[in-house]
Amino acid sequence: MASTAGRGAARWARRVPAALSGILAAVAALATAELCAALVRPEARPVTAVGGAVIDRTPIAVKDWAIRTFGSADKLVLQIGILTLLALFAMAIGLLALRSLRLGAAGAACFGVFGAVTATGRPEGSAPDAVPSLVGGVAAVAVIVVLIRALRPVTGPVLVAPDAAGPRPAGDGGGEPGGAARPSVPADHEESAEPAPSPEDGTQEDGTDADGTRQSTRGGPAPDGEGVGTTSSPVTTRRVLAPFDRRRFLRAASVAAAASAGAGLVGQRLLRSGDAEAEAAREALTIPRPTDPAAPLPPGADLEVDGLSSFTTPNKDFYRVDTALRVPRLDATTWRMRIHGRGVERELELDYRDLLDRELIERDITLTCVSNQVGGPYVGNARWIGVPLAELLREAGVRPPSEGGPADQLVARSVEGMTLGSPVETVMDGRDAMLAVGMNGEPLPFRNGFPVRMVVPGLYGYVSACKWLSELELTTFDDFDVYWVERDWAAEAPVKTQSRIDTPRGFATIGAGTVPVAGVAWAQHTGIERVEVRVDGGEWQEAQLAPAPSEDTWRQWRWDWEAEAGSHRLEVRATDRSGETQTEERVGTVPDGATGWHSAVVTVE
Numbered sequence: 001m002a003s004t005a006g007r008g009a010a011r012w013a014r015r016v017p018a019a020l021s022g023i024l025a026a027v028a029a030l031a032t033a034e035l036c037a038a039l040v041r042p043e044a045r046p047v048t049a050v051g052g053a054v055i056d057r058t059p060i061a062v063k064d065w066a067i068r069t070f071g072s073a074d075k076l077v078l079q080i081g082i083l084t085l086l087a088l089f090a091m092a093i094g095l096l097a098l099r100s101l102r103l104g105a106a107g108a109a110c111f112g113v114f115g116a117v118t119a120t121g122r123p124e125g126s127a128p129d130a131v132p133s134l135v136g137g138v139a140a141v142a143v144i145v146v147l148i149r150a151l152r153p154v155t156g157p158v159l160v161a162p163d164a165a166g167p168r169p170a171g172d173g174g175g176e177p178g179g180a181a182r183p184s185v186p187a188d189h190e191e192s193a194e195p196a197p198s199p200e201d202g203t204q205e206d207g208t209d210a211d212g213t214r215q216s217t218r219g220g221p222a223p224d225g226e227g228v229g230t231t232s233s234p235v236t237t238r239r240v241l242a243p244f245d246r247r248r249f250l251r252a253a254s255v256a257a258a259a260s261a262g263a264g265l266v267g268q269r270l271l272r273s274g275d276a277e278a279e280a281a282r283e284a285l286t287i288p289r290p291t292d293p294a295a296p297l298p299p300g301a302d303l304e305v306d307g308l309s310s311f312t313t314p315n316k317d318f319y320r321v322d323t324a325l326r327v328p329r330l331d332a333t334t335w336r337m338r339i340h341g342r343g344v345e346r347e348l349e350l351d352y353r354d355l356l357d358r359e360l361i362e363r364d365i366t367l368t369c370v371s372n373q374v375g376g377p378y379v380g381n382a383r384w385i386g387v388p389l390a391e392l393l394r395e396a397g398v399r400p401p402s403e404g405g406p407a408d409q410l411v412a413r414s415v416e417g418m419t420l421g422s423p424v425e426t427v428m429d430g431r432d433a434m435l436a437v438g439m440n441g442e443p444l445p446f447r448n449g450f451p452v453r454m455v456v457p458g459l460y461g462y463v464s465a466c467k468w469l470s471e472l473e474l475t476t477f478d479d480f481d482v483y484w485v486e487r488d489w490a491a492e493a494p495v496k497t498q499s500r501i502d503t504p505r506g507f508a509t510i511g512a513g514t515v516p517v518a519g520v521a522w523a524q525h526t527g528i529e530r531v532e533v534r535v536d537g538g539e540w541q542e543a544q545l546a547p548a549p550s551e552d553t554w555r556q557w558r559w560d561w562e563a564e565a566g567s568h569r570l571e572v573r574a575t576d577r578s579g580e581t582q583t584e585e586r587v588g589t590v591p592d593g594a595t596g597w598h599s600a601v602v603t604v605e
């Protein structure tokens with residue numbers, strides 16, 4: 001009776017540490033990869049590379065859902081998801097290695113190769129990007145081999161009565177192998193008990209669990225027939241004494257864990273010191289005073305209502321939308337960009353200094369993301385400093401289509417391989433399209449595109465606002481589909497007129513009496529003409545509109561509401577200077593921006 005239960009327990013006794021071995025192998029892989037990535041480049045980390053590949057392949061509907069559900073935590077959620085999957089696979093590989101060490105090791109190696117192929121296949125990826133994953137794969141294989149070997153059953157010679165030592169397999173269900181059996185030697189000779197090839201190599205496997213029961217028979221009957229005749233003297237045989245050598249396994253596992261922790265910590269420290277250097281270099285920069293600075297904000301641009309977004313969004317609060325799992329931290333002193341392509345008569349190559357030495361303009365411009373839901377947070381207003389883009393293009397000999405130029409699309413490329421396309425006509429129509437270097441009086445923050453990004457008033461970010469810019473190419477919409485267009489977003493996307501209630505917030509409970517209702521409205525490069533509010537579907541009431549420096553920014557609005565007890569629905573709509581009033585029709589963000597009226601339901605007490 002002890003047999004079945006005993007074997008079951010023995011099986012689990014090894015499976016749990018085998019799964020743990022898989023996890024430790026994965027941890028070792030990630031830790032060594034971290035260390036290598038610190039030396040190659042941070043983007044070559046396997047999780048970053050795989051995450052980036054997942055982002056690029058995620059269907060638009062899933063992406064939209066992820067942004068809606070997780071907001072700007074979407075990247076964190078993605079990475080946690082990847083690590084969870086990796087942990088599951090790692091445990092499976094550990095268990096597989098228990099049955100066949102060769103297959104388990106091959107499985108671990110496959111993950112390394114997968115990471116390497118993914119990393120090199122990223123846009124802007126190159127051969128050295130394979131190194132972290134490959135080295136990580138080697139570390140994983142080493143850990144799997146060492147730990148699974150340490151899980152071999154411990155056998156030892158035992159003395160048994162001669163009849164019990166016969167050729168009968170000990171594991172055939174015959175119960176305890178002779179009550180008289182007693183180990184004659186301490187169980188620390190597992191090496192000698194291990195015939196090659198070992199069962200973990202898979203060659204001995206027959207589908208039953210390798211808990212060592214069969215192995216004891218291989219220790220075999222006494223060396224030769226000599227003793228068989230002498231019926232009275234006991235003979236030596238080998239039996240399983242323990243499912244595995246616990247101490248040996250724990251020792252190996254601790255070494256693996258400690259080595260991983262060491263490699264991971266050194267890697268992180270190197271990565272962080274790289275980041276710190278980049279930050280210090282950025283902080284040492286000063287943006288020259290613009291030749292054409294922005295005038296002070298018109299008095300009253302900020303209505304200063306509690307809960308209302310400030311007119312200028314501080315850099316630390318500015319929204320961030322991009323596909324970069326790791327924010328690029330570029331070195332401005334080595335940064336260069338190129339302007340080339342169709343209709344370019346003189347290719348331009350510019351570095352950061354070249355840009356700072358040119359005439360700089362400073363403008364308040366509101367940036368909006370096409371993924372912003374009605375009432376959503378992906379909109380912000382900043383005071384940008386930059387080089388007028390149309391002038392640069394003119395210098396390169398570019399003419400807009402209306403002047404017979406052959407290129408209608410300006411493709412901006414970033415260092416991580418992102419592509420965004422803007423209409424050449426729009427960029428050159430006289431608006432303040434710029435290559436921005438400054439944001440609210442400081443060099444661009446890393447997350448907002450340091451050292452240089454594009455900003456074009458009136459276009460959604462995904463068709464204009466390339467961060468971490470590396471290249472501008474003149475081409476046509478027919479000839480080239482940029483990143484987002486390949487993913488079903490519209491090729492051309494002017495900003496849609498929108499308005500938002502910032503206060504009171506939806507589902508807020510407020511006191512009866514005069515309640516300031518306030519928010520922002522935007523129609524970049526067209527301008528906001530009027531904002532209206534209504535309560536419970538009643539008459540539209542015109543809101544007070546704050547002044548704005550130009551038509552390229554949002555405007556704040558305010559309307560004082562005599563709130564009476566009960567549940568009420570507030571709605572807002574804006575009319576732009578082209579005379580268009582926001583449509584009530586709700587459409588989603590795909591393919592070219594959401595429409596509909598923002599509303600807030602509040603309880604008045």
Ligand SMILES: Nc1nc2c(c(=O)[nH]1)N[C@H]1C(S)=C(S)[C@@H](COP(=O)(O)O)O[C@H]1N2
Nearest residue numbers: 319320321322323369414418461462465467
């Ligand atoms: N390199 C790069 N630039 C990019 C993106 C990106 O994913 N990569 N996203 C674009 C989108 S969709 C928007 S809305 C704006 C957002 O700029 P912000 O993050 O500074 O607010 O950047 C644009 N520029």
Ligand SMILES: [Mo]
Nearest residue numbers: 369370461462
């Ligand atoms: Mo966007």
